[in-house]
Amino acid sequence: xxxxxxxxxxxxxxxxxxxxxxxxxxxxxxxxxxxxxxxxxxxxxxxxxxxxxxxxxxxxxxxxxxxxxxxxxxxxxxxxxxxxxxxxxxxxxxxxxxxxxxxxxxxxxxxxxxxxxxxxxxxxxxxxxxxxxxxxxxxxxxxxxxxxxxxxxxxxxxxxxxxxxxxxxxxxxxxxxxxxxxxxxxxxxxxxxxxxxxxxxxxxxxxxxxxxxxxxxxxxxxxxxxxxxxx
Amino acid sequence: xxxxxxxxxxxxxxxxxxxxxxxxxxxxxxxxxxxxxxxxxxxxxxxxxxxxxxxxxxxxxxxxxxxxxxxxxxxxxxxxxxxxxxxxxxxxxxxxxxxxxxxxxxxxxxxxxxxxxxxxxxxxxxxxxxxxxxxxxxxxxxxxxxxxxxxxxxxxxxxxxxxxxxxxxxxxxxxxxxxxxxxxxxxxxxxxxxxxxxxxxxxxxxxxxxxxxxxxxxxxxxxxxxxxxx
Numbered sequence: 230x231x232x233x234x235x236x237x238x239x240x241x242x243x244x245x246x247x248x249x250x251x252x253x254x255x256x257x258x259x260x261x262x263x264x265x266x267x268x269x270x271x272x273x274x275x276x277x278x279x280x281x282x283x284x285x286x287x288x289x290x291x292x293x294x295x296x297x298x299x300x301x302x303x304x305x306x307x308x309x310x311x312x313x314x315x316x317x318x319x320x321x322x323x324x325x326x327x328x329x330x331x332x333x334x335x336x337x338x339x340x341x342x343x344x345x346x347x348x349x350x351x352x353x354x355x356x357x358x359x360x361x362x363x364x365x366x367x368x369x370x371x372x373x374x375x376x377x378x379x380x381x382x383x384x385x386x387x388x389x390x391x392x393x394x395x396x397x398x399x400x401x402x403x404x405x406x407x408x409x410x411x412x413x414x415x416x417x418x419x420x421x422x423x424x425x426x427x428x429x430x431x432x433x434x435x436x437x438x439x440x441x442x443x444x445x446x447x448x449x450x451x452x453x454x455x456x457x458x459x460x
Numbered sequence: 461x462x463x464x465x466x467x468x469x470x471x472x473x474x475x476x477x478x479x480x481x482x483x484x485x486x487x488x489x490x491x492x493x494x495x496x497x498x499x500x501x502x503x504x505x506x507x508x509x510x511x512x513x514x515x516x517x518x519x520x521x522x523x524x525x526x527x528x529x530x531x532x533x534x535x536x537x538x539x540x541x542x543x544x545x546x547x548x549x550x551x552x553x554x555x556x557x558x559x560x561x562x563x564x565x566x567x568x569x570x571x572x573x574x575x576x577x578x579x580x581x582x583x584x585x586x587x588x589x590x591x592x593x594x595x596x597x598x599x600x601x602x603x604x605x606x607x608x609x610x611x612x613x614x615x616x617x618x619x620x621x622x623x624x625x626x627x628x629x630x631x632x633x634x635x636x637x638x639x640x641x642x643x644x645x646x647x648x649x650x651x652x653x654x655x656x657x658x659x660x661x662x663x664x665x666x667x668x669x670x671x672x673x674x675x676x677x678x679x680x681x682x683x684x685x686x687x688x689x690x
Contacts, residue, residue, distance in 0.1 A: 314544030
């Protein structure tokens, strides 16, 4: 019980520290939101044609924007720890193999939630897509994909923390593994925009939930080894 | 912990030995100064003692624990001042110490942080961001960070770097107090101008091997031994 309390305190400490830092620098939120809006504007001008093509174009634009902007946020996950050498200090503290990963995952989820809250309504407005008619399904798939992508991204970011090419390498490692999530996201969004059967939609959402469980569980297990290798 | 014993400890990187068959004993309530030229194996030995690097051969006994057990169960006993300050530039000095205190599961983190800021003499800069600290202030904070959880084993890699005369005297006094409380202190330094009686044992490494190991407390003698054995 004591140990569990301690782990939760550690997770909170990592999360609060990252939020405090971001509140001061605003580095991640400003860059990801600006990047996401820029992508949205380019795509909107490039692909918007007629109402009947919206079902094809909108899901792609939405998920490409989320994934690209999310990558920008995730790449920075361990920047503070790397520059100050803090990973070695943290490695000497019992329990950090769990709490550091969990705290960083929470931070990435918040960063992604912030730019998604700006980006998604803007894209929907640009393409005149009504998200409210299937709001529950939209939220379920966005939360599911965001969780899985962040879980995997946080782990990959830790693996690449000392690589000089981490900005280039992260998408190369991350995207192939995140393909099931991205495909599911596109399929569900398209089905919802085209007002298709929701049975298929929930099948994809369940698949994403299953992938999330796998990614989160495996990442927690693997982070211990990653931390011992990078310390 | 009654002693730390290294028995024929080696650390090889490929065919090269960074540390070669080093046998040593560290005792509580002593300051051991680790000397040697660049590449002599000092940092490798420190990393092994910090359980961040594993010996290739030989054994280490941290009391009843071997290296692997101590790495798993005893790391909270280690306080480490490294080359890098291991603190966050974007946070203030107090926030850094509060963060590490929370990570160690300590309660009343604010009080602990303030106590240590005062002990290392940077209370006035508690609210200032570390990115704005001078080199000496950063070093003092780094020392406070390493001590915040009251570790038994203190590993100090060039802890006097960047400190002015007053800072140097303050930190040496602090290390002396910690030694008197029964802690193991192992210190790498190139600064041999240490006060008489500060050092209990001198260990000199040369090309990864133990070149000298003896009890000396006179700074002149330490310098002479260093000239002879490094």
